[in-house]
Amino acid sequence: MPVQLDNHLLEEILAQVRPLIGQGQVADYIPALAEVQADKLGIAVCTVDGDLFTAGDAQERFSIQSISKVLSLVLAMGRYEEAEIWQRVGKEPSGQPFNSLVQLELEQGKPRNPFINAGALVVCDMLQTRLSAPRQRMLEVVRQLADQPDLAYDARIAKSEFEHSARNAAIAWLMKSFGNFDNDVITVLQNYFHYCALKMSCAELAKTFLFLANQGQTLQHDEPLITPQQTRQINALMVTSGMYDGAGEFAYRVGMPGKSGVGGGIIAIVPHEMSIAVWCPELDASGNSLAGTAALEILAKRIGRSIF
Amino acid sequence: MPVQLDNHLLEEILAQVRPLIGQGQVADYIPALAEVQADKLGIAVCTVDGDLFTAGDAQERFSIQSISKVLSLVLAMGRYEEAEIWQRVGKEPSGQPFNSLVQLELEQGKPRNPFINAGALVVCDMLQTRLSAPRQRMLEVVRQLADQPDLAYDARIAKSEFEHSARNAAIAWLMKSFGNFDNDVITVLQNYFHYCALKMSCAELAKTFLFLANQGQTLQHDEPLITPQQTRQINALMVTSGMYDGAGEFAYRVGMPGKSGVGGGIIAIVPHEMSIAVWCPELDASGNSLAGTAALEILAKRIGRSIF
Amino acid sequence: MPVQLDNHLLEEILAQVRPLIGQGQVADYIPALAEVQADKLGIAVCTVDGDLFTAGDAQERFSIQSISKVLSLVLAMGRYEEAEIWQRVGKEPSGQPFNSLVQLELEQGKPRNPFINAGALVVCDMLQTRLSAPRQRMLEVVRQLADQPDLAYDARIAKSEFEHSARNAAIAWLMKSFGNFDNDVITVLQNYFHYCALKMSCAELAKTFLFLANQGQTLQHDEPLITPQQTRQINALMVTSGMYDGAGEFAYRVGMPGKSGVGGGIIAIVPHEMSIAVWCPELDASGNSLAGTAALEILAKRIGRSIF
Amino acid sequence: MPVQLDNHLLEEILAQVRPLIGQGQVADYIPALAEVQADKLGIAVCTVDGDLFTAGDAQERFSIQSISKVLSLVLAMGRYEEAEIWQRVGKEPSGQPFNSLVQLELEQGKPRNPFINAGALVVCDMLQTRLSAPRQRMLEVVRQLADQPDLAYDARIAKSEFEHSARNAAIAWLMKSFGNFDNDVITVLQNYFHYCALKMSCAELAKTFLFLANQGQTLQHDEPLITPQQTRQINALMVTSGMYDGAGEFAYRVGMPGKSGVGGGIIAIVPHEMSIAVWCPELDASGNSLAGTAALEILAKRIGRSIF
Structure with missing residues (x-):
């Protein structure tokens, strides 16, 4: 039975995935990335109605990379x-x-x-x-x-x-x-x-990418940033190619268009509803945030959202 | 503005894509496939409510292949x-x-x-x-x-x-x-x-695969064939890998989980709503039905359905 | 200064390479090969005049493989x-x-x-x-x-x-x-x-392949087995492709056409002069007999023979 | 029966391969190479005794490339x-x-x-x-x-x-x-x-590379340029890797260490005897001079020389 989305739910989810920290690998091909604290963990959800829910280090900026x-x-x-x-x-x-x-x-x-x-x-x-x-x-x-x-x-x-x-x-x-x-x-x-090398927080990322959940329409402008069709196209490309060589696994487990960066951030989209940003620096073997992916998987189940 | 799904709409769509016949290539690696009539064209849609809409050669059986x-x-x-x-x-x-x-x-x-x-x-x-x-x-x-x-x-x-x-x-x-x-x-x-080498018609395929649009539940059984989660997983795999080396293009253009066969058939799923089967033997460079893909693209636009 | 070829020289060479035993790996993809004694070591040289020189386990048969x-x-x-x-x-x-x-x-x-x-x-x-x-x-x-x-x-x-x-x-x-x-x-x-799975000894191999050192002419027949040109062609193919992915290294170190087998045997040819067979079961990373290659390298230096 | 090496023989050979001109392709990835006259054809042989034999455009300089x-x-x-x-x-x-x-x-x-x-x-x-x-x-x-x-x-x-x-x-x-x-x-x-982009003639190339036929010793110096062992090593590398992806074919047909350039030049070595340079700009599918290779093949046969 899907539950209501709120800050409390997000905090619960972070608590659930925090034990995964230690099982991944922080990107270390450049020193500036390697020195990030491995136990950072944040999540933010922005709805098409303009609500913002956050938990953990959702306000701390990190390198958004890819x-x-x-x-x-x-x-x-x-x-x-x-x-x-x-x-x-x-x-x-x-x-x-x-x-x-x-x-x-x-x-x-x-x-x-x-x-x-x-x-x-x-x-x-x-x-x-x-x-x-x-x-x-x-x-x-x-x-x-x-x-x-x-x-x-x-x-x-x-x-x-x-x-x-x-x-x-x-x-x-x-x-x-x-x-x-x-x-x-x-x-x-x-x-x-x-x-x-852009630095953004989960909250800022969720707000920035809301247009992909909103048919190209931003909250700030009258004019859409891109057309509804272009929005669907980008979401489609994210599903098939957004998670490096782990796109299939991500679609299978999370069921949302997503794009990750080696800084440990991931943005994910529930079309017509919300954009989600997570951050946890340790990566899995495919280069995607390990705990971040797990958080998205749990969130998807809890709120009963999947494009499939 | 999305239109209503009915037999007439399907016929319109087939009329629109029929001119593409001649631009693809019928699979010819075995004689039994090569001798299929290249101008066969059919479509069938089955909704979770049990309605079936068809047009063209939707009742003619063909080799479902992959x-x-x-x-x-x-x-x-x-x-x-x-x-x-x-x-x-x-x-x-x-x-x-x-x-x-x-x-x-x-x-x-x-x-x-x-x-x-x-x-x-x-x-x-x-x-x-x-x-x-x-x-x-x-x-x-x-x-x-x-x-x-x-x-x-x-x-x-x-x-x-x-x-x-x-x-x-x-x-x-x-x-x-x-x-x-x-x-x-x-x-x-x-x-x-x-x-x-199973031979099935579009109408039969649409009915057969309805469970993927219906959380694993078939129309014929009390027990679901697979769980809702398995259903989402299969749909996810179809989006990322269902169309040979043309999955990205299919997601970009059509925006539905799909699986094609070199016999010229494609099944596509609108989760929670309907399953669709098309058939047109000529294939594009990736091995997917050329006119079939085009028909699905138009149908998606006309009825305003996309998972993205 | 090149030395004279005789049994004593061959024994000296075997003594020199014997310490290498233990540094390679016996082929073990089938049990029948894996159970060969790793410290077997033999060499035989057959000259176009019909002389045969041997040392070590030159009379013991092994699987000639490739x-x-x-x-x-x-x-x-x-x-x-x-x-x-x-x-x-x-x-x-x-x-x-x-x-x-x-x-x-x-x-x-x-x-x-x-x-x-x-x-x-x-x-x-x-x-x-x-x-x-x-x-x-x-x-x-x-x-x-x-x-x-x-x-x-x-x-x-x-x-x-x-x-x-x-x-x-x-x-x-x-x-x-x-x-x-x-x-x-x-x-x-x-x-x-x-x-x-042919089983042959070094002595038998050296005799068998003498025709490659003798313009295609065998010691036993009036008629040549192959023409002088075919002989040169086979020797050429052995130099460029006879030692798996170690042909360059073998030519660089030994300087003779050669062909090896994963049983640990190698045959090598000094055109117009002699055929050589060595056997030592442990292989190097390319799949060629480790001590066998070393023995050929030393022999080539001692008798001053190289096609280069 | 091998014949004597002299200018006349070289001229004969060039006459024999000249009809091949037109069957290859001049390298055209840069304009400066593409504009070379396709019917240039030259050969030079330098013996370890210091004799130089030439024919055709042997004195004309071209880009030696690889x-x-x-x-x-x-x-x-x-x-x-x-x-x-x-x-x-x-x-x-x-x-x-x-x-x-x-x-x-x-x-x-x-x-x-x-x-x-x-x-x-x-x-x-x-x-x-x-x-x-x-x-x-x-x-x-x-x-x-x-x-x-x-x-x-x-x-x-x-x-x-x-x-x-x-x-x-x-x-x-x-x-x-x-x-x-x-x-x-x-x-x-x-x-x-x-x-x-070094420009050299066949005659100059043959002289330059004579040390590879002479155990590292040049005609001009008391000190050898490289050791006899290094000489053998370079000749070995030329046999296995000197002709791009056509080394096997060249060894099979010509039977000498060789190195070619996309300018249409090839040098080849008969160890202990002579260095040979040919030039004809049209290349075969592997990037080696087409008529040049043919000339070396005939020369090898006529004078009865092969390292195999």
Whole structure:
């Protein structure tokens, strides 16, 4: 029997998953991520009616990392025709780790989807072509969506990412060799790493991504950010490709469109109802927040929500 | 503005997609499939209230092929613990053609999911272990679900598949070499090909798969076929892996869990509402019915249904 | 300064490499191979003048395994036109483990060379087509070449190989799916495993393969077994593909055409001068006899022989 | 019956292979290479006694491209311990196209051998670490070996290569991501492309590479350039990996260590006797000079030379 959504329920769920802390692995490929406290745990739910429920460290900001890939796709959707986007990046799950070059070479430099590194880099390359100040523009968008004018990039993380960017540079150059990368590699990598280095809290993330539960409509604007159809399309891409090589497992267990980041954050969507953000830094073998996924699984069961 | 579902709407939709016939390719790897008339086109929708709407060749039987993979998984779910199944087959999309051995070798003989050939063969291997007459049992199940006591295997197609079974034999033997295949290869292949050679009409398919739209409950039985949670799990697997290497595109365009077969059939589910079956033999590059997918896309838009 | 070849030199070399025993791994994929004594060590050299030098366990028979792949190719070369052979199997090193299916699938069922399992299976398939009794014929050939009428297959090993043949069956079926395998899979596998299960001693191997050092001419016949050009071709294939994924290392260290088997035997050729056979069951990471390779490396240096 | 080597024989051979011109493909990935006259054809042979025989366009300089990979390895062998080199690059044939990233990723950034692009880039990276002026040093070496003080890089080709360097940049960055690349990517790429852009004639190449036929001894110096053992090692690597993915075919047909470049040049070695250089710009499917390979095959037969 589904229960009512409130702060108390969220606290109960966090208590239930907290024992999982210690079973995962904090991302440590850059020092700035490795030093995050492993026992952080937060959750926030924003409903289409504008209610916000939170528990735990829901107000503490963390590095959103690959969750930003959804935002860059949204920006691109507003500046490119549908066909222009999908001729440069696919819509299929990769069946591979998120940063592999194997498939990218076999498929002639066309990334499988916009939520793996290669795909997000292509999207950033597209933004670089059409936006005069892509980093500033992203900030404006998230500040509005989250209703927080002080949202900012963590310059130290962005710098650290850039200093460890060899693999992503290889990916970008490989796409360039196939003619699927137009701008200067370093410039685009810098943008990409800044997007990844956005710091946001669960509460801010839930508010920011509410439009995906609301047919593209934000709470702040009269004009929708994207169309209802584009909203469904993004949700579809999140279900099939949003959780690295763990999308199938996430759909099976949680049953919602979701996108995770190696900072330990996940956003999930209940279409027409709510957006959910969780944060717990330790990751499972696929690179998704271990306790975060468990919290979403329990929440889905408790409130009786699933797209399936 | 969503419209009402009725036979007339379905006829309209078929008229709209009929011009696509000629742009795809009928499966021709066995003669028995190649000789199907390319301009067959049918659709059937069954609602949880028991209403059935149809148009076109909805009463004509065809070879359901890989659609049967969902049914074998359902049978296995009733006979094995959850963990027993998923230690032998994964839940992730493959990012590869449906009959590739590359990934299967790299991943030590554990197929990516139960809807690619390797995965379905493992499931059939499991059924062979626990069922005394796996072919007869499958027939009983579909005859009940479709309420058609004369449903049968097309022996000629099963025989023809078996005579062209080298690739599937290679897959089975490769899994055996990794210890993930228990029974005699030929026996299991025979069962597998018979399941693929089931002949059903769109109307029968829609009725058969209604339980996936109805939390596992069939119209014919008091007892549910599977639990509500298992129902959500199967729908989740269909979204991420049900359409070969075109699952992302199908989710993006249609927005429903679906499973296709190279005979040109597709079943799709609107959870809590209806099951849909389409049939048009010509396939797109991913092996999914070209006009069938288009019909589902239009239907989804017209009736305003999408899980996203 | 090169030294004279004699039994004493060979004994010295064996003493030098004996300490390596313990650093490798005896092949254990079938019990019959696993139970071989790990400290067996033998060497035999046969010169084109007919001299035979030996040391250690040079008279003890062991399972020649993949060394037989050279013999099946020789048989095929006598029964097929050059072009007929090389349209079905390539001449290039594989850059892969000896029993991988990955490359075989990507390259449409045409094995890279006749000395990996897939390639040898194709050659056996060709022999099955043209020989009425392929197993008997092979025995006749090696009995004559080794001048030992009692050479025989080890039926127990052949049976054991067949019982563990899943991987090779997968390879054969995969080639069949691409139209590159004509005969019954089980029949050809049985022949293949019998060839592998030939038991020969170092002394017998050195004598048997002398024709590769002697422009195709055997010591026993007036007629050459193969032409001088075919001899050069086989030696070339052994250099580039004879040592599994360790051919480069072997050429770099030893500098002779060679072919190894997982039984721990290696044959090596000094063109125009001598054939050499070593045996020591423990294998290195590439599957080649560890102490055997070392013995060949030292021998090459001591007698100042290298094709480079 | 082998014939005497002289200019007349070489002219005969060129006449015999000239009809093959038109069946290959001039490398066209950069304009500077594409504009070479396709009907250039030259050959030069240098014996260890110092005799030089030539025919055709043997005095015309062309871009030596990957032939330079042997020279960079020679330079590295003089500046690094054997183990230092081979822990960063392997000795095995790749079984892949020369510029693939697939294998490089699977094998953790360690290139298969020093004669594919990745391997040569690692070698150039090593030279950059130990040489103060790697480009100048290479020039000094080849000028001495060829006895031609005016040998130079073709700056236009080097520049053009650099402008089309995306694939090689991807390779270098991928190795950097695995910790197998120490210096600035652009600096090393520039050196690498300059080495490739060396312009030399067949006569100059034959003289330059004579040391590989002469146990490391050059005609110009008292001190050998490399040791006899290093000479054998390089010849071994050329046989197993010198002809891209056509090494097996080249060994089978020609039977000599060889290294080719996409400029259409090939050098080949008859140990203890002679070095041979051929040039004809059209390439076969593996990227080796089509008529050049044919000329070497005929020459080998006519003079009765083969390492096998």
